[in-house]
Amino acid sequence: MSGSLDLRASCWPLERLDDALVALAERAGLEPSGASSSMPPPPPHPDGPERLRDELGRWLDLRASAMGFEIEALRVPLGALESSLRRLGPALLLITDADGEDAPPRLLALDGRGRLLGPDLRRRKVPAARLAAFLSERLVAPVRDDCERLLDTAMVPPRRRAAARDALIRRRLGGRSLRGIWQLRRPPHAGLGRLLVEDGALRSAGLLLGANALRYVLLLAAWWLIGRSVLEGRSDLGWLSAWALLLVTMVPLQALQSWHNGLLALRLGSVLKRRMLAGALSLDPDELRERGVGRMLAMVIEAEAVEGLALSSGLYAATAFVDLGAAAWVLSKGAGPWVMVAFLLACVVFLVLLGVRYALVRRAWTRERLAMTHALVERMVGHTTRLAQEAPSSWHVREDASTAAYLGRSRALDRSSVALDVFARRGWMLVGVLGLWPALVGGQASTAALAVTFGGLLLARGGFSNLAAGVTDVIDLSIAWREVGPLIRAGARRPVPPRFLRPRHGFEPAGPEARPEAETGTERAPTVIEVRDLSYRYAGRERPALRGVDFELRGGERLLLEGPSGGGKSTFAAVLAGLRRPSAGLLLLSGLDAPTHGEQGWRERVAAAPQFHLNHILTNTFAFNLLMGRRWPPTQADLQLAEQLCGELGLGPLLERMPAGMQQNVGETGWQLSHGERSRVFLARALLQGAELVILDESFAALDPDNQALALRCAFEHAPTLLVIAHP
Ligand SMILES: Nc1ncnc2c1ncn2[C@@H]1O[C@H](COP(=O)(O)OP(=O)(O)OP(=O)(O)O)[C@@H](O)[C@H]1O
Numbered sequence: 001m002s003g004s005l006d007l008r009a010s011c012w013p014l015e016r017l018d019d020a021l022v023a024l025a026e027r028a029g030l031e032p033s034g035a036s037s038s039m040p041p042p043p044p045h046p047d048g049p050e051r052l053r054d055e056l057g058r059w060l061d062l063r064a065s066a067m068g069f070e071i072e073a074l075r076v077p078l079g080a081l082e083s084s085l086r087r088l089g090p091a092l093l094l095i096t097d098a099d100g101e102d103a104p105p106r107l108l109a110l111d112g113r114g115r116l117l118g119p120d121l122r123r124r125k126v127p128a129a130r131l132a133a134f135l136s137e138r139l140v141a142p143v144r145d146d147c148e149r150l151l152d153t154a155m156v157p158p159r160r161r162a163a164a165r166d167a168l169i170r171r172r173l174g175g176r177s178l179r180g181i182w183q184l185r186r187p188p189h190a191g192l193g194r195l196l197v198e199d200g201a202l203r204s205a206g207l208l209l210g211a212n213a214l215r216y217v218l219l220l221a222a223w224w225l226i227g228r229s230v231l232e233g234r235s236d237l238g239w240l241s242a243w244a245l246l247l248v249t250m251v252p253l254q255a256l257q258s259w260h261n262g263l264l265a266l267r268l269g270s271v272l273k274r275r276m277l278a279g280a281l282s283l284d285p286d287e288l289r290e291r292g293v294g295r296m297l298a299m300v301i302e303a304e305a306v307e308g309l310a311l312s313s314g315l316y317a318a319t320a321f322v323d324l325g326a327a328a329w330v331l332s333k334g335a336g337p338w339v340m341v342a343f344l345l346a347c348v349v350f351l352v353l354l355g356v357r358y359a360l361v362r363r364a365w366t367r368e369r370l371a372m373t374h375a376l377v378e379r380m381v382g383h384t385t386r387l388a389q390e391a392p393s394s395w396h397v398r399e400d401a402s403t404a405a406y407l408g409r410s411r412a413l414d415r416s417s418v419a420l421d422v423f424a425r426r427g428w429m430l431v432g433v434l435g436l437w438p439a440l441v442g443g444q445a446s447t448a449a450l451a452v453t454f455g456g457l458l459l460a461r462g463g464f465s466n467l468a469a470g471v472t473d474v475i476d477l478s479i480a481w482r483e484v485g486p487l488i489r490a491g492a493r494r495p496v497p498p499r500f501l502r503p504r505h506g507f508e509p510a511g512p513e514a515r516p517e518a519e520t521g522t523e524r525a526p527t528v529i530e531v532r533d534l535s536y537r538y539a540g541r542e543r544p545a546l547r548g549v550d551f552e553l554r555g556g557e558r559l560l561l562e563g564p565s566g567g568g569k570s571t572f573a574a575v576l577a578g579l580r581r582p583s584a585g586l587l588l589l590s591g592l593d594a595p596t597h598g599e600q601g602w603r604e605r606v607a608a609a610p611q612f613h614l615n616h617i618l619t620n621t622f623a624f625n626l627l628m629g630r631r632w633p634p635t636q637a638d639l640q641l642a643e644q645l646c647g648e649l650g651l652g653p654l655l656e657r658m659p660a661g662m663q664q665n666v667g668e669t670g671w672q673l674s675h676g677e678r679s680r681v682f683l684a685r686a687l688l689q690g691a692e693l694v695i696l697d698e699s700f701a702a703l704d705p706d707n708q709a710l711a712l713r714c715a716f717e718h719a720p721t722l723l724v725i726a727h728p
Contacts, residue, residue: 007108007116007126007130007131007134009118010108010109010116010117010118010119010124010126011095011106011107011108011119012106012107012108012109012118012119013104013106013119014041014042014043014044014104014105014106014107015040015041016119017041017056017059017060017092017107018041018063019119020092020107020109020117020119021060021063021064021067021092021184022067023109023117023121024090024091024092024109024111024117024184025064025067025069025090025184027090027111027117027123028089028090028111028112028184030067030068030069030090030184030186031068032067032068032069033067033068041056041059042055042056042059044104044105049094049096049105049180050635051635052094052096052105053094053179053180054631054635056094056180056182057071057073057182060092060182062600062601064184065495065497065598065600066497066598067497068187068494068497069184069185069186069187070184070185070186070187070188071182071183071184071185072182072183072185073179073181073182074091074179074181074182074183075177075178075179075181076177076178076181077175077176077177077178078136078139078170078173078174078176078177078178079170079173079174081132081135081136081178082128082129082132083128085110085128085131085132085135086114086128088110088112088181088183089112089183089184089185090109090110090111090112090183090184091109091110091112091181091182091183091184092107092108092109092110092181092182092184093107093108093109093110093135093180093181093182094106094107094180094181095107095108095134095135096138096180108131110126110131111123114126114127114128116131135178136173136178139173139176139178140169140173143169143172143173144165144169146172147165147168147169147172148165150168151164151165151168185198186198187278187494188274188275188277188278188491189275189278189491189492189493189494189495192271192275192488195271195274195275196267196268196271199267199270199271200263200267201264201267201268201271204260204263204264204267205260205264205314207256207260208257208260208261208264208315209318211253211254211256211257211260212257212315212318212319212322213322214253215250215253215254215257216322216326218246218247218249218250218253219250220326221246222243222246222247222250223455225239225242225243225246226239226243227451227452227455229243231447231448231451261315265307265308268307268310269307272303272306272307272310272488273303273307274491275487275488275491275492276303276484276487276488276491277491278490278491279486279487279488279489279490279491279492280487280490282490282491282493282495283486283487283490285579285580286538286539287486287490297373297374297377298369298370298373298374298483299483299484299486299487301373302480302483302484303480303484303487305476305477305480306477306480306481306484309473309476309477309480310477312469312473313470313473313474313476313477316466316467316469316470316473317466317467317470317473317474319463319466319470320463320464320466320467320469320470321463322463323459323460323462323463323466323467324344324348324460324463324464324467326459326463327344327456327457327459327460327463328341328344328345328456328460330452330453330455330456330459331344331453331456331457331460333449333452333456334445334449334450334451334452334453334454334455334456335436335439335445335446335449335450335452335453336435336436336438336439336445336453339435339438340432340435340436340453340456343431343432343434343435344432344460347423347427347428347431347464348467350423351420351423351424351464351467351468351471352471354416354419354420354423354471355420355471355472355475357416357419358413358416358417358420358471358472358475359475359478359479361409361412361413361416362413362416362475362476362479363479364409364412365406365409365410365412365413366479366483368402368405368406368409369406370483371402372402372403372406375398375399375402379399417472420468420471420472421468423464423468424464424465424467424468425461425464425465425468428457428460428461428464429457429461432457432460433457436450436453436457439453495598495599495600496594496595496598496599497598524554525554525555525556525557526554526555526590526591527552527553527554527555527588527590527591528553528554528555528557528589528590528692528693528721529551529552529553529576529587529588529589529606529693529721530551530552530586530587530588530591531549531550531551531552531576531585531586531587531588532550532585532586533548533549533550533584533585533586534546534548534549534550534551534575534582534584534585534586534587535547535548535549535582535583535584535585536568536571536572536575536580536582536583537583538571544583545568545571546568546571546572546575546582548585549572549585553693553721553723554721555692555720555721556720556721557721557722558716558719558721558722558724559722559723559724560724560726561723561724561725561726562725562726562727562728563728564728565727569697569725570610570611570697570725573608573610573695573697573723573725574608574610575587576606576608576693576695576723577603577606577607577608577695578594578599578602578603578606579608581594589602589605589606589692589693590605590692604689604691605691605692605693606691606692606693606694606695607629607686607687607689607690607691607693607694607695608686608694608695608696608697609682609683609685609686609694609695609696609697609699610697611697611698612675612678612679612682612698612699612701612702615678615682617666617667617673617678617681618667619665619666619667619668619669619670620665620666620667620670621660621662621663621664621665621666622655622658622661622662622663622664622665622666622671622681623639623642623662623663625666625667625681625685626642626645626646626662626681626684626685626688627639627642627685627688628685629685629686629688629689630688630689630690638688639662641688642662642684642688643655643662645684645687645688645714645718646680646684648710648713648714648717649680649683649684649707649710649711649714650680650706650707650710650711651677651680651681651684654673654677658671675702676702676703676704676707678702679699679700679701679702679703679711680703680707680711682699683696683699683711683714683715686699687714687715687718687719691720692720692721693719693720693721693722693723694715694719694720694721694722694723695723695725696715696722696723696724696725697725698725698726698727699711699715699724700712700724700726701726701727
């Protein structure tokens, strides 16, 4: 019984976090696999629940990625807690001091269907309201007495007391959120079909089609009723009422259809967006460069089209086939039945041929448009260079040529789509009346048969309109899909999961004393990076950029790597940072190879500030740009640390100048940073990541001698092990 369910008995102790996670994932059908946990869950943190939540979040992230699913940390506003719990998928909920200060932290496992999975692996139903009250107790308890006193003073009658108290508490805690809720979900690289099923898109599609078909049957029945009563001259109230009833029944069906149409669009959009976002992040840097920024932008535009078209094309096509099937049946019951059905089939074939012509023209037009977008973006990016260095007389030569070509393609496209549209709307009626002509002139057909045939003609006209819209949408969709294909496919790549789980090295405000000693007496610090006989060759290049490299860096060491331009220094940095995989040779980090660390694990341990032109200030707050590699949202300690580092790097005056300080928006559309300021933000970002090895690729080139000395000192102070790349 849910009413007597003891929530405390359903809690999992922290030591059994791994069991809870695996059991929950198995029951949610996430098929947990891979590495068994070699990393114990974090114990309660002496600094309090906030630090514990943070550590738990990291642990869960690592563990879930090793098992092949994802963890999403949620922050739920207290006011929306109950409704969020109702919609929540499988999730772990952290309970801290619900029984008082001394109670150890525990976890609840919610199976995504409103049931709690207990440590005895039994599932028990729990009302969302009760669970919400239990979870929010820690926040509510301190204000409850206050509210009661207020209600006493206001002499609120007992029957309205509970509602008034809840409203007061809601008001007092309105802005507070509950954290420590981790939802388990399928990763974006899972099959699209599975993601859609999980999101409920298939259910919505089924309901949508069902409602559509039922509405159709009702429409035909209404026609049949009214047609019969008119032809037989029976217009009594009973028939008319039945007709009206059928029409009224269609209204809620139409509402249901619109509702599920919207839901389906949302669900489809969210699944596609997740997949494409994952794809954008897992695209190879060279793949990105080869495609060019303009094409990438075009891809994003096409992605929007895919979402809209996927839905409309399916709907149009489904409705068109129902319409045309029904029209063929109605025509077969009217005058000159088989001639009319043959005409109908011939017109469908003709419309499909028009569709093929449209597809060819549309493909050529899309190619032209993408080329134009690409050229436009390139010109915008290189605007200043062109203004300064290109002769004004040649500014528009290429633009004019490509605009003319685009106009030509657009005209052809218009002609082709107008042909489709006109035939669908008018052509069929003309052909249909011609087919009916012999029966009309010959006078053998009865009035009833002629009326049925006209009904069939009108029905087919609707079907042809939908078919024309469906054909153009399906073609547009297939072309847009080809464009976003690389992103969708890249999103299906599964990141290499770690074979062995190790907690991430935490960043503490390290002074020289916290740094591992490279050499103390006869004992040498352990090797951080070891490279043996390593080679790297860029795709399509004959000569390798790196060949037979041997290299070793021990904990606490600081190394300057110099070499001629084009010698392969940045390539080496990218290989060490895990951004490029070596073509041959051995590469170990702390004695373990890349698959053992996993992609994410490797990048967390090696922080690299790429060369200036490859690094970026994102349009966001200054704090985000500093702390994005460390953790977001940050803790108070993170923000203090970032501010301290800014001070050491000489960015204090900049922080004072910016009206919102650390919260100032920077980037393309925000506060503009100078070249030297950006360089120091890139440096601080790499140092704040808390990595074991920091690689700085020409990070000091833009700094004046004073700032260079400051930056170098800061890097020496804070990087546990440091590799600096510079020109001789
Ligand atoms: N993405 C790429 N695709 C193909 N070849 C590349 C790519 N990036 C670099 N190269 C080539 O690899 C070689 C090494 O380049 P790299 O950028 O590593 O040199 P570097 O020592 O860092 O040069 P610099 O000091 O001028 O920055 C060069 O010949 C370069 O043309």
